[in-house]
Amino acid sequence: MRIDKLHKFSDGTLTDVRTALDDRFKGIRMKYLPQSIWRKSDKDRAAAVIQAIDKRLKTRRSI
DSSP states (O other): OOGGGGGGSOHHHHHHHHHHHHHHHHTOOOTTSOOOOOOHHHHHHHHHHHHHHHHHHHHHHHO
16 A cells, blocks of 8 residues: 555545554564564554554544
8 A cells, every 4th residue: 555545545444454554563463464574664664654544534534
C-alpha cells in the first residue's frame, strides 16, 4: 500500500491495516503475518504509513 493511494480505501480497511502495521512495528507476533526481520528502512516506512493513515482517518472523521 502506497501512502498516496490511501484515499481509495474505506475506514474499516485503513483501521485494519493500521492495526496490523502497528502490531508488526511493535514486534507482536501473529500466526497470520509472515515472520521476517525488519530493517530500519522498513520500520521507518511503516511509521510513515501509520501516521498517514491516522491523518486520513482524522480528516474523514472531521468531515
